[in-house]
Amino acid sequence: MSTVAAQPANRTYREVLRNRQVAGLLLGDLLANVGTGMIIVAMPVQTLSIHGSVPSAIAIGLVEAAPFVLSTILALAIGLGRVRVPPRTLLIADCVLRSLTFAGLGIVAVTGHLTLPVLIVGLLFGATFRMAGSSCRRLLATSMAGEDGRFAVNGLLGLTSTFALYIVGPVLGGVIVASTSAGVVLFFDACGALILLAAVVISVPRTVHNRDALRHPHAHESGWRILRRRTVAARLLIVVFFFNFFYMPIEVALPLYVQQDLDADASGLGLMWGALGLGAFLGAALVNQLRNLDQRRVLIAIIGLWAMCPIVLAFVDDLALAALAFGLGGLVWAPFTPVAYSFLQSGLASGEQQQVVTLWTTGAAVAAPLGLVLGGPLIVLSGITGGLVLSGVLTLLLLPIAARAVLRDRGADSGPPGVTT
Incomplete structure (x- = not known):
């Protein structure tokens, strides 16, 4: 991913937002994510009200896993296959299907006819384009x-998603669930999808991305072949997957850690997640200040610093100190995704972007449920403190892999389009 030609200086957030088309799409994405953030709160409540004879934990697990199944299959088909569907078309399809699905589920819910099988099937098919649409x-x-x-766009996507998914969305979702019902929130998510649909139709030209990408000699090449040729991207994909995978045991351990080690109640757990969200928001905002630093070394520093967060938590028994440590962890963690994607995209030709970025999005998303499934047994075997320490140590072991991925053999891969290495 090295180049012999000087790359243009990265623009700031403000400079990028002067482009009305970019600003329009990002605004639509922000409002759509608010609806998704509300669903994070409403979906478990809705599930618990209709789970019937199915154990509540199993019911929640099935509902949480349903959106990943078909969306993962489609995303892998796009990333690994040779068929190319224009990104604008895929995103429009995602918005239309999501709005129809959640509006339908909302109607069934508020009329009292929603059942667990209907909810699972609705989420299964309604999220078919979810991962592809995200990429x-x-x-x-x-x-x-x-x-x-x-770089600025990737940073802004991280900033807006953090703000919507972890700060505004859950708060609004909690208020609406408490004042009305969980079913009402489903309509808000449907509205968010319609807002994003309007933003795409208005702000995104039909020819964007496809104009040069479809003429590129690698436009119909599979993502697998691209990764075999661009070994830096392949190695870094492994790092991204396991960075997310090793984080997931923390989500399993955190409620137990707050209850047993910190001797706190649900409000303490809320404080911990709030601290992480606030730290992540500040970290996403600071991505703008990292734009002229060496992205390779920034990635390695983020991995190492985040790995220290669960290790520190394992030896803290005070709620205030734990919240501070978790907040600092969020501050460090937030820049990882925008910096990683910016580094990845800078070394891909236009005809290679969709396949590889879709694979990356899928890998990062699939790591979450896999990590949660294995996180439970890990915490049972190693205990809360042991599980937190192990999460941090395993993340530290990614450092040499990440260093090899981005610092060594930099001339082995082709550079950005039009540049000879």
């Missing part, structure tokens, strides 16, 4: 911003 948002926004605006 398409990034592709379209970075394509419109250009090479010098890519």
Whole structure:
């Protein structure tokens, strides 16, 4: 991923947002994510009210896992296959299907006819384009911003998603669930999808991303072949997957850690998640200040610093100190995704972006349920403190892999389009 030509200086958030098309798409994405953040709170409540004879933990697990099944299959088909569907078309399909599905589920819920099988099937099919649509948002926004605006766009996507998914959305969702019902929140998510649909139709030209990408000689090449040729991207994909995978045991351990080690109640757990969300929001905002640093070394530093967070938590028994440590962890963790994607995209030709970015999005997303499934037995075997320490130590073991991925053999891969290495 090295180049012999000087790359243009990365633009700031403000400079990128002067492009009305980019700003329009990012605004639509922000409002859509608010609806998704509300669902994070409402879906477990809705599930518990209709789980019937199915054990509550199993019912919640099935509902949480349903959106990943078909969306993962489709995303892998796009990333590993040769068929190319324009990103704008995929994102529109995602918005339409999501809005129809959640509006339908909302109607069934508020009329008292929603059952657990109906909810699971609805989420299964309604989220078919979920992962592909997520990668398409990034592709379209970075394509419109250009090479010098890519870093800022990736940073803004992280900033807005953190703000919507972990701060505004859950708060609004909790208020609406408490004042009305969980079923009402389903309509808000449907509205969010419609808002994003309008933003795509208005702000994204039909030719964006496809104009140069489809003419590229690798436009119909599978993502697997691209990764075999671009070994830096392949190695870094492994790092991204396991970075997310090793984080998941923390989510399993955290409620037990707050209850037993910190001797706190549900409000303490809320404080911990609030601290992480606030830290992540500040970290996403600070990505703008990292734009002119060496992205390779920033990635390695993030991995090492985040790994210390669960290790520190394992030896803290005070709620205030634990919240501070978790908040600092969020501050460090937030820049990882925008920096990683910016580094990845800078070394891919236009005809390779969709396949590889879709694979990356899928890998990061699939790591979550897999990590949660294995996190439970890990915590049972090693205990709360042992599980936290193990999560941090395993993340530290990614450092040499990450260093090899981004610091060594930099001339082995082809550089960005039009540049000879």
